[in-house]
Amino acid sequence: MERSVPNVEYDPDQFPGLIFRLETPKVTSLIFKSGKMVVTGAKSTEELIKSVKRIIKTLKKYGIKITGKPKIQIQNIVASANMHVHVNLDKAAFLLENNMYEPEQFPGLIFRMDDPRVVLLIFSSGKMVITGAKREEEVYKAVKKIFDKLNELDCIKQVEEEEELEI
Amino acid sequence: RWRKWQIRARIQSSIDRNLAQAMNELERIGNLLGLPKSVKDEAALIYRKAVEKGLVRGRSIESVVAASIYASCRRIKIARTLDEIAQFTKANRKEVARCYRLLLRELNVEVPVSDPKDYVTRIGSLLGLSGAVMKLAAETLEKAKNTGLTAGKDPAGLAAAAIYIAALLNDERRTQKEIAQVAGVTEVTVRNRYKELIQELKIEIQNQ
DNA sequence: AATTTACTTTGAAAAGC
């Protein structure tokens, strides 16, 4: 397959998966000999499904035999959000329970939320990264929850609104 | 009965052997860093907890010792960067940082958020600056903290900039290069923090 | 001194060492 399909990287000594990139939608897939694959970079579920179909179509075009329909599972959603406030990270680090804040190593406060089970990287600018979610609604729930929590712990300065964006 | 005792004895002896080796390492690194006995003792306590919890398995003794020293410095507020500590081990900063995070998560080691003021004492004394300069730098940092200027920034860089300003105002000028070097940051970082501090705190610096 | 590129952190899966 590494010889029949163009734009492919394959070095089994380095990694057992074959790397195949799609230009549109812009995603990257790791394809394994077991028939399983990992697709990263999709901005939405729709884009992901479209990508999987296009990858399969492309592989078929180059003579790779594929039977049956693919089973797609979302394993991790990475999102960024902006609360449009300033966060007192020192205070938050002191008051929140499962957190780690080490500004000499990373500027964000790392907060592990139990429900939904996600990890948030919170920055003083009010922007953040939410990762580890399997469903989109978990992301929204987590953002709402952390915003309310920071608010009640009085770790927030100059409040405005709350919005979001997904990768 | 006999077998159980034997197993326990074996485990105890392996812990003992590990501890003996670790204490040598701790002493070696601690002395190279010029750390007081209190820090080394605290680090030894942390390391002992780690061994007893089996956290050293699959990791080098040296890395965990280094991580214990870092945690101890943080608890006792003796400013040392991870790089300073890691330079005396075969492991890199990333590996020591990983062990440090493990200690925080798995042991009940509480470490306060690092305070830039702790770096003022170290940088100031390394440069032979007066107590007045260090006091002024600490005050500047306190104001910066209250303004929310320090969040997310490297405390060493903040302290370096505060020292630079305080030394200027006290006629004990040191170059940004000198300060950056002992602080373990680049001149660019010192300059960026410096600009931010004088602008946001409206500090007047007369030329020269 | 400004730009560009690159690394730090987080999460999860894949197959194999």
Next chain:
DNA sequence: GCTTTAAAAAGTAAATT
């Protein structure tokens, strides 16, 4: 544990211009 992939956040660093 490690290897590889992607993307965001903000800080720091190093190499160019």
